[in-house]
Amino acid sequence: MLLARDLFEDLRAERLTPRDVVDLCALAIAAQEADVRAFVALDLEAARAAATPERAGAPLAGLPVGIKDIIDTADFPTGYGSPAYADYQPRADAPVVRQVKRAGGLVLGKTVTTEFAFMQPGPTRNPRRLSHTPGGSSSGSAAAVAAGMLPLAIGTQTGGSVLRPASFCGVAGYKPTFRILPTVGMKTFSWHLDTLGLFGARVVDVAFAAAAITGRDLDLANAEIAPPRFALVRTAWADQADAGAHAALEAAARAAAAAGADVREIDLPAEVEAAHMAHPLIQDFEGALALADEYDRGVLSPLLSAHLAASAEITPDAYDAARRTAKRGRQRLGDLFAEFDGLLTFAAPGEAPHGHGSTGSPVFNRLWTLMGSPCVSVPGLTGPTGLPIGIQVVGRFGRDHRTLAAAAFLERALAG
């Protein structure tokens, strides 16, 4: 894999030029893209032309970045994973795309999304084992980083679309606190849930990229990280995690403790668990409105169309009640972080499922999307068949630096 933060150091020290890094991507793409199918659009020539030496001085130092094709770009067509937008060319870059460009990043191409970032899979395969799903909906972003075709890629999560593919593909996935990265210019599914996220090889890579893109104090660089206080949390849905996922979570807890972290297993407060069931009500009530035009025009897949038809039955009262449940959950969750720096929990129910008919289950991600919490999928462990299993670190709303540091601590502990 291409290590964004190390490449940044090499670029700053002029051991590499921005053009060299584009060539590294191009080599991996030539070798792997035919199998992995992570991209829907790609412009290596434009990237080479833009990869001037001066870029090395910018915050992203000319690093190539992939943009999930649910996000508008003025230089690339934007298809939202739907044939209805096959020829669509947005007029403007989404703000996050401008942030990447302003930070000196090179947008190399657009990565595969499932249809409107819902459940209908795209063509992407898992680079760790091509017969398996890469997860979704940010399938292409996770797979491109895992295959070494990109050092960084942007995805989105409404249920579990950053954390799950990161876990399945064995990369770091970071979903920041709600709305730290602007969702403007992405095709909306649910305005209370849609959240942008970042993929990189390691936790330090996504932390570095988030700092460069947002101007926030998030880079971990060579920081010493004090041993965090972790709560081990299996949630009320623990029986949906398979034996491999349980073994990985326990191995992570042991490694963190051995490295000096305080790890204590807890049950989530009832108000927090209750919020889990509020997620689909909020997501689907809003999705039925957000995609009303496409639904009415009959341009959706049967899967999504049927889902939205059912979703239209959710009443405003049920939706309002779900929002109140979520609010109570967020308040109660905040209290927990007086005692803990992060929660250690499942990123996915296990290894990537076999086949490409489903992108897997977001059951261990929905609650944390609804809470707006910063979440990181930490790579480093594998399951019984040798595919990756990520460990999710959930942090306090607005405390992204602390969350990323806790995740990096775990990553080092797993490596050490």
Next chain:
Amino acid sequence: MLLARDLFEDLRAERLTPRDVVDLCALAIAAQEADVRAFVALDLEAARAAATPERAGAPLAGLPVGIKDIIDTADFPTGYGSPAYADYQPRADAPVVRQVKRAGGLVLGKTVTTEFAFMQPGPTRNPRRLSHTPGGSSSGSAAAVAAGMLPLAIGTQTGGSVLRPASFCGVAGYKPTFRILPTVGMKTFSWHLDTLGLFGARVVDVAFAAAAITGRDLDLANAEIAPPRFALVRTAWADQADAGAHAALEAAARAAAAAGADVREIDLPAEVEAAHMAHPLIQDFEGALALADEYDRGVLSPLLSAHLAASAEITPDAYDAARRTAKRGRQRLGDLFAEFDGLLTFAAPGEAPHGHGSTGSPVFNRLWTLMGSPCVSVPGLTGPTGLPIGIQVVGRFGRDHRTLAAAAFLERALAG
């Protein structure tokens, strides 16, 4: 003016046909649009063709509706008030446009917005006195209703863009609780603040339209309204309201009390007043990101471009602190509504200012936009020169029915 709820009754009783109502709009448009300039696009022929008798059975009964041109429409070009989008044709209707159509409304045309719903005025004039501003940024929507050219129109508010033009034009303006109407498909300025709103002749008209569009229990019909408990609130910015505005607010308080309401003057809690200053920090930090593409391409007016250049200096820390201030304000404001059904306050600093170089000040609206509170500008009073002055009723987050009822009570009290 065209009274939406009365027209609805006439349509249901077949005293009028949907086609008749389109013709009423067409007559007023022929007489007034050349002076008022409320529309940027209009298709009376398409509306007539769609105005079938069966529509009368739908929730909006075939009533014509205007859509502020900051909101995407698949049937009309959408210019966002900017020459940069002069030829822009969105692919999809915004969800609120689909909600209007699904409810049986006829989208007659697009109404003038200021440039990207900021402060640079459009061509619209105040139908109450053409030499005066109609207010902004929902200039065309407010003016079209005031001129009797439309019974209903949709606008948006980020600072004071629904309440202020409603006050200046002498119509009812209703800004629902944050995100009850979806902002998807509107050009974003600030994702924490942008809110859709409705214009109609009277409070009962906007309540009826909101019910028809959202399916929520908001219609006031012929409901008896129990006398509400009002807090009279001048805010820390009271010296920016002129003598006419103070006189109108006092007249409203007297009329409400005479009609049986409990009216008590209070000072806002310090935490609520403090949130006022958080508004521009949040709006402008987000605006500088939301319009990054247009800023970088150099297609903005000098006014907006300079504003965003200054806004880019707001640090993430200042923005985060402003959001925390806003959260504390919202919590404290919620407590107030144990004692009151609504706050009575200024909708604008006075009558519509003379001239067309400015759309007036949002100083009495920003705080309530940031609080996410339902707000209604109640027409019925005039200032010293005979132009309208609206009274703002602010309600509790999520209690839109109660807020609309309190506003309707005041409206009846002012008429009686």
